[in-house]
Amino acid sequence: MIMSFNIYDFSGLTRSIDNGLREIMSPGWAIFIELAIIGLVFLIFYALLGLFLVYAERKVCALIQNRLGPNRVGPAGILQTIADLIKLLMKELIPLKNADKLLFNIAPFIVIIASFMAIAAIPFARGLHAIDFNIGIFYVIAVSSLGVVGILLAGWSSNSKYSLIGAMRSGAQIISYELSVGLSLLTIIVFAGTMQLSGIVESQANGWWIFKGHIPAVVAFIIFLIASTAETNRGPFDLAEAESELTAGFHTEYSGIRFAFFFLAEFMNMFIVASMAVTVFLGGWMPLHFGTDNAFNHIMDFIPPLVWFFGKTFVVIYLIMLFKWTFPRLRIDQLLTLEWKYLLPVNLVNILVVAFLTLMEWHF
Amino acid sequence: MKAVIDYFKDIFFGLKSLWAGMRITGRYFVSPRSIVTQKYPENRDQLQMFERYKGEVIMPHDDNNQHRCTGCGICQLNCPNGSIEIVTRKELSPEGKEVRVIDQHIYHLDMCTFCGLCVKTCPSNALIFGLDFEHAVFDRSKLIKILNKPGSSLKKELK
Numbered sequence: 001m002i003m004s005f006n007i008y009d010f011s012g013l014t015r016s017i018d019n020g021l022r023e024i025m026s027p028g029w030a031i032f033i034e035l036a037i038i039g040l041v042f043l044i045f046y047a048l049l050g051l052f053l054v055y056a057e058r059k060v061c062a063l064i065q066n067r068l069g070p071n072r073v074g075p076a077g078i079l080q081t082i083a084d085l086i087k088l089l090m091k092e093l094i095p096l097k098n099a100d101k102l103l104f105n106i107a108p109f110i111v112i113i114a115s116f117m118a119i120a121a122i123p124f125a126r127g128l129h130a131i132d133f134n135i136g137i138f139y140v141i142a143v144s145s146l147g148v149v150g151i152l153l154a155g156w157s158s159n160s161k162y163s164l165i166g167a168m169r170s171g172a173q174i175i176s177y178e179l180s181v182g183l184s185l186l187t188i189i190v191f192a193g194t195m196q197l198s199g200i201v202e203s204q205a206n207g208w209w210i211f212k213g214h215i216p217a218v219v220a221f222i223i224f225l226i227a228s229t230a231e232t233n234r235g236p237f238d239l240a241e242a243e244s245e246l247t248a249g250f251h252t253e254y255s256g257i258r259f260a261f262f263f264l265a266e267f268m269n270m271f272i273v274a275s276m277a278v279t280v281f282l283g284g285w286m287p288l289h290f291g292t293d294n295a296f297n298h299i300m301d302f303i304p305p306l307v308w309f310f311g312k313t314f315v316v317i318y319l320i321m322l323f324k325w326t327f328p329r330l331r332i333d334q335l336l337t338l339e340w341k342y343l344l345p346v347n348l349v350n351i352l353v354v355a356f357l358t359l360m361e362w363h364f
Numbered sequence: 365m366k367a368v369i370d371y372f373k374d375i376f377f378g379l380k381s382l383w384a385g386m387r388i389t390g391r392y393f394v395s396p397r398s399i400v401t402q403k404y405p406e407n408r409d410q411l412q413m414f415e416r417y418k419g420e421v422i423m424p425h426d427d428n429n430q431h432r433c434t435g436c437g438i439c440q441l442n443c444p445n446g447s448i449e450i451v452t453r454k455e456l457s458p459e460g461k462e463v464r465v466i467d468q469h470i471y472h473l474d475m476c477t478f479c480g481l482c483v484k485t486c487p488s489n490a491l492i493f494g495l496d497f498e499h500a501v502f503d504r505s506k507l508i509k510i511l512n513k514p515g516s517s518l519k520k521e522l523k
Contacts, residue, residue, distance in 0.1 A: 063393045063396075064389045064393050066400050068401040322386055323386075326382075326388075327385060342378075346375070
């Protein structure tokens with residue numbers, strides 16, 4: 001098996017693994033082993049990124065509130081989330097009286113599987129891509145809204161009014177904000193002329209859409225940030241868990257590792273949303289380019305695409321965290337007013353403008 | 365037409381106020397000097413408590429081991445949860461008169477709510493709040509303190 005490892009293009013690496021596996025076993029088994037490898041890689045990625053994001057959230061929140069945040073376990077508290085994970089693993093899974101046992105048990109898995117499915121379509125670097133659908137964006141929108149089924153089931157099966165109210169709010173929220181997410185992504189689909197995520201990234205080789213797309217792309221980016229924050233049930237749109245009103249919303253009755261699944265899914269959804277924003281608006285793993293063929297562009301090309309992708313993603317994640325720790329929670333009627341009265345009409349007009357711009361070929 | 369203008373005004377002012385909020389939190393995020401948290405056990409040496417901090421009730425003594433407590437018992441009467449017990453004894457003064465002197469000013473730190481009524485009502489300002497706050501002990505009996513030092517006496521010039 002010849003390993004051709006290239007930090008700028010992973011397609012050689014994946015192809016050599018594929019060829020190597022096909023040489024020693026039948027194609028069916030090779031695909032099975034590849035699926036297992038990808039699943040394992042994503043599981044480890046999930047665990048590590050989840051731990052890191054929880055730590056980052058606590059640190060960002062602390063700094064914004066003039067605190068230090070976790071600083072006792074390990075240097076600067078970096079082992080704090082690992083300690084928390086061990087605590088959650090050892091906690092009792094409390095069975096509920098009069099709960100719908102089956103739904104109660106599978107709800108956390110539905111939530112986490114939805115985010116697993118979404119992450120498969122995200123291009124991390126050239127060739128570093130679990131599946132490259134030709135309808136990638138459509139697929140991500142579709143599976144990421146599956147998570148709400150898990151939330152609704154969790155609320156329904158818990159046999160608790162807090163859970164039920166939280167779940168219903170979450171349902172209303174996702175149904176409304178899904179529209180804005182879809183429409184704001186549609187503006188870039190119109191620009192790029194493709195729904196394939198790798199195709200959209202390639203179309204930004206000469207400049208990110210947020211720069212190339214004039215003001216409509218900026219408007220779409222802002223709307224996408226707002227709507228996707230709402231879709232991940234994060235503050236200021238965290239009505240589904242609203243701890244001051246509903247104790248913990250849909251996961252009130254969950255304990256131990258089942259609760260950790262909801263928690264992890266929330267953070268991973270935030271990562272998926274941020275990476276979607278990066279892929280579609282901020283050039284994915286493409287380096288920052290100005291003009292054509294100058295020294296600046298060559299220096300930027302030298303930075304590996306993985307660094308670009310994760311750097312941009314963490315900037316967007318930081319923005320989402322900043323939203324959470326800056327703005328007060330919206331009331332349910334304010335939430336719906338914001339969507340139906342402001343985001344949706346602005347978005348529709350925006351798409352019209354984008355379609356006009358694309359027809360006249362006025363973008364770069 | 366006015367409705368349309370109001371609509372865009374709404375959006376504009378909404379974004380403006382959101383931006384104002386994010387500017388403040390963003391500024392706090394990047395200014396580490398605004399952090400107010402203190403790393404307590406590490407900064408024990410330079411930790412300075414505030415003047416008005418209510419750590420515990422103490423009775424200040426001067427260099428001659430003299431305090432100002434006359435043993436009148438007003439603090440004991442005013443204490444809402446009985447944290448103060450006054451034990452007095454009779455003593456003969458140089459003029460041959462029998463006077464009341466404080467024998468033990470017993471202060472139950474474990475019951476004290478730090479309301480400050482004893483300090484406030486003391487007619488001779490014998491009690492003040494100390495700044496010491498590390499009261500953790502392994503035995504409750506160690507929290508019962510006798511505030512007047514052994515062999516101490518009343519400050520005379522007060523009269």
